[in-house]
Amino acid sequence: MEFRDYYKIMGVDAKATPDDIKKAYKKLARKYHPDVSKEPDAEQKFKDVGEAYEVLKDEDKRREYDQMRALGAMGPNGQFTPPPGWNPGGGSYREHATGGSFEGADTAGFSDFFETMFGRTGGFRHNHGEGQTRLRMRGEDVQAELALLLEEAFKGSDQVVELRVPKTDERGRRSNRLRKLKVKIPAGTADGTLLRMKGQGAPGIGGAEAGDLLLKIRLAEHPLYAVDGKDITLVAPLAPWEAALGCKLTMPTPAGKTRVTVPPGSQSGGKLRLPGNGLPGTPAGDFFIVLKVVMPPNITEKAKTLYAELERELAYNPRAAWEDLP
C-alpha cells in the first residue's frame, strides 16, 4: 500500500493551521472540480484533495495521521505498512444528501491507504440515540465516459463498457465490483450526449431502487473530419483550375462516397453545405465542405508560360484594397 502525503496533495506545510488547510482545499477544489476543470484527470485529483481534506480538517484524524507519518512506517520495498495492531479510526458518520456530489462524503472513492488508516466512513446507518435505524436510500448514479469513433457514432454500434459499480454488503461496507455491459449506441450520437441506463448504477440501500448509469459519449478526434455538435466539416483541396472552371468531386463522408458539384469561380475558403448529411437525428446535422485551393507543387517551364499569359489576360491584383492604405 502506498503512503499518501496529504500535506503534499494539499500543497501545505505540515505545520499549516486549520485555516490554511481550509483555504488550500477551497482553492484546489475549485481548480479540480470535474464540472469546472478541463484537466483530463481532474476527477481523480479532486478525490485526492477531498480525501486529504477529510483527514487534515479533523483534529483527531490529523493527529493520528501525523503520528503515522512521523513513524515513517515503510516496509523494505518502500511500501507503507501500518504498525501491527493499528486500529482504524471509528469512522465518524457524515450525513449527506443524495444528488451525485463529487465530494467523497461517503469516502467510497477514497484510497486503500485512507481505509487502512481510518476505515470506511459514511456507512448507511444513522445513529438515533441508542438505537440504529436502517436507512432507505436510492443508489448513487454512476457516471462514466465512452470514447467512440465518428463512424461508430454515425451508424450506431454495440459497445461493451467495463466499469466499476459500487456495491454494499449486508454490513454496510462498500466496495466496487467490475461490471461488463453491452450498450447499444443509437445512430447519430453526438459528442457530449448522455445516455442513461436505468437501474445500472449503485444498488439502493434498504430495498430502495438502484441508481442509474450515465454514460457520456466522447467522439475521438478524426483525421479527416471536424465535428461540431451534429455538423461535420471536411476540407477539400482543389487545383486552381478546378476552382476556376468548376468540377465534380467524389467526397468521402461517414455514410460513404458522394458526388458534389463545385461551381465555377469558387474561392479558397468557400463553403458548400450538404443539408442533413451530418450526424443522423431529428433534425440531422449538415455536412460542410470547405474548399481549399492548392498550388501544384511542380511548375514546369510550359506552366510558367501559361501562368504569365493568365496574368496578362486577367490583370488581377488580389491586394488592391491595400493600395489606399497610408
Added chain:
Amino acid sequence: MTDSVHAEVLGDLVAFTLRDLCQVFDENFVLQCVEHGIAPVTVQAGAEWMFPATSVLRIRKAWRLHHDLDLHLGSLPLVLELIDERDHLYREVIALRKRLGQWERD
C-alpha cells in the same frame, strides 16, 4: 458475464416529474433551482411540472457545485452560464485549431 442493457438518450424528449426528481434531489433545492432560473420546466395540460432531461442535468451540476464548492444558490445561474460559455468557446477553439491545422498542413 456481459449484460445487455437499454440506453436512453437524455435529451429534451425525455422528461421527469417533480416527484421523480425528489427521489434524487432535495425538493427545496429543486424548487430554488426553478426559482433562480437554473432549471427550466415545461408545464403539461394537467398543470404538472415536467423537467426535460437537460434541466435535470443542470440541477445535478448545480447541486454538485453548491455542495462541493459551497457556492451560493443565487450565484449559480451566473456560474453555470459562464461554465457553458467557457465550454462552448473551448469546443470552438478546438474545432478552429483543427481546421487551421488542415489549412496550414499542405
